Amino acid sequence: MSSDSCAGSIEEGDALMDNERRKFLKIAGISALAGIGAPAIAKLTTTAAYAAPQHEEAAKAAEAGAEEDAVSGKQYGMVIDMRKFIEQPELLDQAIAACALAHNVPEFPPDKQKSEIKWIWKTPFENAFTEESFTHLAKNIEEAEFPVLCNHCAHPSCVRVCPTKATFKQKDNGIVAMDYHRCIGCRFCMAACPYGARSFNWEDPRPYVKTYNPNFPTRMRGVVEKCNFCGERLALGQQPACVEACKGSGAMVFGDINDEKSEVRQVLAKEFTIQRKPSAGTKPSVFYIV
């Protein structure tokens, strides 16, 4: 460029300058390449040295995991006995009402179902168990309303996608918890959850909360919410509100599914149960006796 613009007059000097510039650019280019490339090469060569045993270990772990995940710590879970719910359909209404009351869950009128907030709700068999065959379904199952809620999965997909860690798996009890202070309302978790267990607050929920539980907050517009397995009640030594609402019927049994001696495990050992969408690989903690 410069040699073109000031053509002729100082040709010799210009040629010298061009030469130096060319050299400089070459050196600069090579050093830049080396600078960028060297760490990558170093990294590739060093990891290669111990990558093999690591892979072996991972493969071994995966093999073991295929049988049964390494069980560590508590994982709260639930068995829902549909025979009891079919027998006494009012139980489910009681459970839903108890949950709404305990957690200030709003109830939206039918013309505002877009804003609906669901913690535990009713759904027909074919919606709850999309992987099961439902041709020639038993009449009582076809007509039954299944209680569905957050499955508090062992491998929750919602937790993996949350960009702020507003939803996370609690170490001590396996509850998939929400920290509403951190939720930015991106709704990634709603897209990730295979069970539709999460609801977004499209508007201020307070006008639609029937009665306030003074010991629990409401939510605000713009956050995602869901069932918390009554973490706040468990801390006080109580059972979850829905379980307590059907107390005595045995319709819902709650406990640590990693503890062989727990009541839930006793039920699981005795009865044939199914889980929702097992192929999603999330390992749900809610089991159904159908």
Place this chain on the structure above:
Amino acid sequence: MYNKGTIIPGLILFVLIVMSPVLYNGLKAGVVPTPEPPPGGQKQCVLPAKEMKDTHMQLLNEWRDEVLRHDDRVMVEVDGKKYRKGLQTTCMQCHTSKEKFCDSCHEYASVKPYCWDCHLTPAQAASKKETH
């Protein structure tokens, strides 16, 4: 100094404009608020009053993180009395009026905490009480 005639009056004008809110209030910050002591007559808090005045916001954040993120809901024991870690469940049990307690200072200091976007004030909680 060049342009003395514009710079000096300009500086004076700038200082006056910046200070106008202070001058408007007659160089006083107004009456310092005194938040209402617990109407129930409780004298003991989880920390001495001075510390609560200075650090209640940190304490609330710590409680929040312990309870929500670490599921550490062990009660705080002060002088033999146990307290749950919670704004709605503990603080507001003694300080029964958000308006007379929290707001008195927050309004004075123009602080707008977002606690009450979700947490219920005692007045709000009472507005939709359980009837049965």
